[in-house]
Amino acid sequence: MKIKNMQGNVIFTGIRDDLRGASLCEADLRRVDLSEADLTGATLSDADLRRATLIDADLREADLCGANLREADLRDADLREANLSYANLAGADLRYADLRDADLRAAKLAGADLREANIARARLTASVGRLDFGGWSVCVRETHTSIGCLVHENRKWLSWGPDAPEIAEMHRDAPAWWARYGSAVKAAITAVQG
Numbered sequence: 001m002k003i004k005n006m007q008g009n010v011i012f013t014g015i016r017d018d019l020r021g022a023s024l025c026e027a028d029l030r031r032v033d034l035s036e037a038d039l040t041g042a043t044l045s046d047a048d049l050r051r052a053t054l055i056d057a058d059l060r061e062a063d064l065c066g067a068n069l070r071e072a073d074l075r076d077a078d079l080r081e082a083n084l085s086y087a088n089l090a091g092a093d094l095r096y097a098d099l100r101d102a103d104l105r106a107a108k109l110a111g112a113d114l115r116e117a118n119i120a121r122a123r124l125t126a127s128v129g130r131l132d133f134g135g136w137s138v139c140v141r142e143t144h145t146s147i148g149c150l151v152h153e154n155r156k157w158l159s160w161g162p163d164a165p166e167i168a169e170m171h172r173d174a175p176a177w178w179a180r181y182g183s184a185v186k187a188a189i190t191a192v193q194g
Contacts, residue, residue: 045083104129114184119191129188133181140192145185154189 020040027047035055045065049072056076063083071091081101091111099119107124111132129140136148145157150170160167162179171177 114187115181116183117187119187122191124188124192129192131184131188133184134177136177138185138188140185140188142193145189147185154193157189158186 018038019034019042020038022039022042024042024044024047027044029044029047029049029052031051031053032049033053034057035053036057037054038058039062040058041061042059043063044067045063047064047067050068050070052069052072054072054074054077056078057074058078059082060078061081062079064087065083066086067084068088069084069092070088071093072089073093074097075093076096077094077098079097079099079102082099083103084099084107085103085105086107087104088108089112090108093113094117095113095115097114097117099117099122102119102122104119104122104124109129109131113133114131124140129138131138131140137146139146140154143154144151145154147157148171156166160178160182162175162182164178167174167178
C-alpha cells in the first residue's frame with residue numbers, strides 16, 4: 001500500500017492493516033478503506049480523510065489534529081486518547097465509537113452521528129459541546145443545555161426519558177427524537193460536566 005500526501009509525494013509504503021505509529025501528516029486518504037486497521041499512535045494531523053471508511057479501526061492515541069474527517073465512517077472505532085482538536089467531523093458516523101479521554105476541543109461536530117458513542121471524559125471546547133441531530137441543534141454547556149429553542153438545566157435533561165411528560169410537551173416529534181438521540185445528548189452533557 002502506498003499513501004501519498006496532498007502534493008503527490010509517497011509518504012508511506014507498507015501493509016494496510018498495520019499502520020501503528022505511521023507518520024501520515026497531510027496524507028490524501030479520501031475515500032480510503034482502513035476498516036480494522038491498526039493506527040495506534042499514528043500521526044494524521046491535517047490529513048484529508050473525507051468519506052474514509054475506518055470501521056472498527058484502532059486509532060488510540062492517534063494525532064488527528066486538524067484532520068478532515070467529514071462524512072467519514074468511524075463506527076466502532078477506538079479513538080481513546082486521540083487528538084481530534086480542530087478536526088472536521090461534520091457528518092461523520094461515530095456510532096459506537098470509543099472517544100473516552102479524546103481531545104475534541106474546537107472540533108466541528110455538526111451533523112455527526114454520536115449515538116451510543118462513549119465520550120466519557122472527552123475534552124470539548126471551553127466546556128461547550130455542539131451537535132446536530134434530526135433537524136435540531138444541541139448546545140451543551142456545563143449547567144444548561146439547549147435543544148432547538150428550549151433551554152433546561154442539565155440535571156433535568158439527564159433525568160428525562162422518552163416517555164417523560166416534559167418531553168411530550170416540547171414538540172409532537174420530541175418523544176421519538178429523544179428516544180433516538182437522548183442517550184447521545186446525555187453522554188455529551190456528562191462529558192461537558194466532567
